[in-house]
Amino acid sequence: MSTTPSPTLLGAILRTVVRGYQVPDMAVPTGPHLASPAARLAMTIEQARQAVAHGKVPDVSLKRRFVDALAGMVGEAMHPDSGDPAFQAMVLRQRMAPVREFATLSARAEGDRRVILSAVNAVAHPGRQQRMAPGWQREALADLHASAASSSWSALRAIAQRLLDSPDSGNGSPVAIGLARLLDNAALQRLQRMETLEADEAVRRHRSLWDRAGPRPGSATALARGVSAQQRGAGAEALAEQALQALVQRLNEADGDDGLYRVVTSLRVPASIPASHERAKTEWDVVLLRRAPVEAMPAWDVCLLVEVKASVDAATTDFPRLLRGIGLLAHAKQDAAYMFESRQGTVCLRGAALSALRTSEPDLQRTVLYCCDARAEAAPRLLSAASRMQLLSADQSLAFASHLAANQHADVAMLEPVWHLLLASDRWKAVLNQYSTLRQVRGLMVNTEDLLAAIRQAVAKG
Structure with a gap:
């Protein structure tokens, strides 16, 4: 059980804030043409995951729906006008020496x-x-x-x-x-x-x-887009910091102590934490801290880790790094204190609170927020961009697309090995679990304005 501080008021705000980015349980398709190939793929993959999770072998009809949907998605990507130019470039590379x-x-x-x-x-x-x-x-x-x-x-x-x-x-x-x-x-x-x-x-x-x-990497257009993205990201982070500062004020008022809670930004994990930092999140955008009950030295405990994303899909891509980042923090020694650098200066965090961090879904709900200032989509994309690209980049998908490009007959049976990889290969686990991961990430995501509204509501209730 986590011992990370989570006061009643903070927990209430996290429970009541609108989670406008959430996606529902996957619907079961009732016909082969009621959704796009990508959506049908997502539905089929999720059904396969559920079967595997219950110790069952997905049936043959599910495999048939998978290869049909994958063939449809490849066909869409190869359309000369509305297709995917990046995928078509990959296919051309495979075909032409x-x-x-x-x-x-x-x-x-x-x-x-x-x-x-x-x-x-x-x-x-x-x-x-x-x-x-x-x-x-x-x-x-x-x-x-x-x-x-x-x-x-x-x-x-x-x-x-x-x-x-x-x-x-x-x-x-x-x-x-x-x-x-x-x-x-x-x-x-x-x-x-x-x-x-x-x-x-x-x-x-x-x-x-x-x-x-x-735009090509390094081009003027790419550089301009990079600058624009940085500006959007900085604006989103500033808005999230503003929301957390309002939360600090409300929490301090509730406890009658103006210095009990504080917010730091760009909190950087020190190398002294004894675990691998490779591919883990080592800088946290906005962090809510609570003063630790230690008299010998001023120290703080982590209450809430906030990551800010300017786009909705970016959180799903970021999630594996976030999990590894929490795992890194959890390697802190309980009886140690660690000096973290932030934009507000150096802060001392207790290892006892860091080591209590966990990555189970209930623990993440209490300690992690993804903040976003983009609107929620009316119809969320069910198949993630990363999963789509991995499916399209499979050798069998490229070979199938090469037949289409050469105006040759392309038998969908060519795609069956992708189904077997999906069920058996560790490299494909992220694709097999992609919708359950999407649901979990979206459950951690809030619009920053909605977070501010939940805090104001808590203030009004006094």
Whole structure:
């Protein structure tokens, strides 16, 4: 049983706050065409999970509904106009060898580019050029540097070769040695091959599909979106902090002690907690603390851990990290105290309260909130984005889609191995449990305005 402080008033507020993002028990489909393929998949997967949970083997009719729904979802994703360009790019990569080669080269292109820029700077840095006498060689080195800056790899090779072949290059000179190393560099060969592949029709189609899927990493559009997302996130966190500050005021009034509760933000877990921090949440957005009953030193106990999400779906993606984060905190030693950094400064938290944290559903209901300022959807998506992508990315799904793309017959039986993976593979457990996880996460989520309303209602009741 958890010993984490949870005063009566706080518990009452958490029980009464509107949970507008909740999703119901999964409905059982009554016909094959009453929902989208993705929704039918979610329903079928949940029925399979329930069967497995009760020690039963899902029946053959359930498998048939699963493969039919998966085939339908693949077909939707492959539609030339309304389909999923990211998935279509994956299928094109599987079908076309030049696309696979281009994708492999692209994955290491940024590192290769840095290697070549460094090699070019060694012989043609603008500072080095300035120390040379005017003439064709200095101009050629300037062109070499410009070609590297503009990622013109074939032109770069031609210029470097011309410089090296010139009688004026001086065999054995530092410039000649640097040019020879540049021309022999495997990174330049890969970049030049990638440049050649860019003219391939299938590669151009692949790049076009990725452009439709979203801005490329590092592009101006991607950076602008990142800045916008950070701003939205900061605004959502500020609103959640405001709600928790109102809660602190109400709790302190109820206990007649202005300093009994406090709020800290960006609470960072110290390395001194003896457990692995890998893939665990190590920074908590907003945390409600209660002064610990310790006279020897000022210390605090965790009452409520609040994570803020600007979008509804982000919480489901975040949930595994949150569970690992609570597990990390629970490894605190009961008789120890830990110094946590936050935006409000260093705070000392008792290990006794941290070690009492648990990840059971009832414990999470008492100690965790996901706050969101986005509206709840009228019809929540039943199949999570991560589960959808894992289902589509399965080798069998890609092979099925490749048949569709080639206008060949695609037998849905090709997809049956995905069903067996879903039931037997540890890697597919998250997909099998995806709806029960969705329900649990949505049960922990509140709209920040609803939380403020519940606090104001508690204040009005006095």
